[in-house]
Amino acid sequence: MDTVFALATASGRAGVAVIRISGPQAHAACLMLCGDLPDPRIASVRVLRDASGVRLDEALVVVFSQGASFTGEDVVEFHLHGSIAVVNAVLRVLSELPDCRTAEAGEFTRRALENGRLDLAQVEGLADLIEAETEAQRRQALRVLSGDLGKVAEGWRRDLIRAAALLEATIDFADEEVPVDVTPEVTELLAGVKSELSRECAGVETAERVRSGFEVAIVGPPNVGKSTLLNALAGREAAITSEFAGTTRDVIEVRMDLSGLPVTLLDTAGMRETTDVVEGIGIQRAKERAALADLRVFLLDEGALPDFLPEDDDIVVRAKADLLDDKTGAVSGMSGEGVESLVEKISTRLSGRLATLGVATRERHRVAMVRALAALGEAEEQLRLGPDMYDLAADDMRQAIRALESLVGRVDVENLLDEIFSSFCVGK
Numbered sequence: 001m002d003t004v005f006a007l008a009t010a011s012g013r014a015g016v017a018v019i020r021i022s023g024p025q026a027h028a029a030c031l032m033l034c035g036d037l038p039d040p041r042i043a044s045v046r047v048l049r050d051a052s053g054v055r056l057d058e059a060l061v062v063v064f065s066q067g068a069s070f071t072g073e074d075v076v077e078f079h080l081h082g083s084i085a086v087v088n089a090v091l092r093v094l095s096e097l098p099d100c101r102t103a104e105a106g107e108f109t110r111r112a113l114e115n116g117r118l119d120l121a122q123v124e125g126l127a128d129l130i131e132a133e134t135e136a137q138r139r140q141a142l143r144v145l146s147g148d149l150g151k152v153a154e155g156w157r158r159d160l161i162r163a164a165a166l167l168e169a170t171i172d173f174a175d176e177e178v179p180v181d182v183t184p185e186v187t188e189l190l191a192g193v194k195s196e197l198s199r200e201c202a203g204v205e206t207a208e209r210v211r212s213g214f215e216v217a218i219v220g221p222p223n224v225g226k227s228t229l230l231n232a233l234a235g236r237e238a239a240i241t242s243e244f245a246g247t248t249r250d251v252i253e254v255r256m257d258l259s260g261l262p263v264t265l266l267d268t269a270g271m272r273e274t275t276d277v278v279e280g281i282g283i284q285r286a287k288e289r290a291a292l293a294d295l296r297v298f299l300l301d302e303g304a305l306p307d308f309l310p311e312d313d314d315i316v317v318r319a320k321a322d323l324l325d326d327k328t329g330a331v332s333g334m335s336g337e338g339v340e341s342l343v344e345k346i347s348t349r350l351s352g353r354l355a356t357l358g359v360a361t362r363e364r365h366r367v368a369m370v371r372a373l374a375a376l377g378e379a380e381e382q383l384r385l386g387p388d389m390y391d392l393a394a395d396d397m398r399q400a401i402r403a404l405e406s407l408v409g410r411v412d413v414e415n416l417l418d419e420i421f422s423s424f425c426v427g428k
Contacts, residue, residue, distance in 0.1 A: 003029065003099055003101075005101075017081070019090055020076075022070075022075045024073070027074050029076065033090070034048060035047075040068065042062075044062075045058065056090055059081075060079035071108050109428055119408035121408050121409070122146075124362060125142070126141075128361070129142060129145055130428065144359065149359040152200075156193045156372075167397075183383055212262070214263050214350050216266065216295045216346055218299060219286065219297070220301075220319065224299050225299060225320055228334055230265055232333035251289050294353075296310060297314070298315065315346065318330035319331070321335065369403070378396040
């Protein structure tokens, strides 16, 4: 395998820049640049020189041996002064070494997968951690990166292997001293796995929302203060406001961190009967986006009724609190009254949905688990037909096991790898 190298920190001027080298020639490259090889995993200061002995930089050097590094290979890291010229000079020297080349996007992480340092779910968790913008995203990504999904999937796999083995023992050794009726134990094992799989499947949609962001739509009649409220929540003039009804024609989106949750606020067109074709299109779009949103905030004038009924979790507040004597349940983006309370309500509603979160976080995970559930359902049907169908039930269990193995990248994921690793930066 080639030895690969890349800048592992952001390009451009910085206080420190890290160049990472991984592969069979990593230690030889370090020896050439440093003149000696520092002790593994002990940070050492060395002067880096090119092949002619010209001084390149004074750097902190960290050496990792095969099996004890992120990639599982020999690895060296140079922590350089973050000058563009210094980084380019060291990269140029490395590119001139035999069997060394620039790493491709995500190649370090791909080598970690291929060398058994990470499973595929952990790779996805690492990608999510790099992209994390909020506290909820960080916690979720770390949970996946720590290998929780792999551990759970291995438990399911172990139970199914046990169940299939019981059936196959009954088939192959019918005349020997083995349990004749293994159906109760097998049924119990299948029921336990199915229950946990169903629970995990139910939590994937919420996990996807944590990754991509919850949508909260502000809906109500024209000129009720929706855009002003959006601006107050966003802390900036994201939407145009005026005293004229129908100013907002399209859906305006503002992404923000709300109590650690990624949230996209939607300012929608005021809902009313209109003969204006363009405004009518905006109202129709508003209704469609509001219906698809995770949560709706109905902002209503005193005594007004919403155009469509709020769902159980939706929030209904009175508009223009600054003009009301009784401010109970009212909010005003103009004065800020009630805004803090509204933010707390939105956060509470969305945080309550995190209770369904498990360790599966992507649609790919859900699809694999649904395949496993379908195979287990077939196995249960075969079990009900008696011992003559045990061989078919065992085969269905093997199909379920194969689906679960695809969760962590053991089988059936080769076509996904290029897509997954293309999202990584070159130095990762």
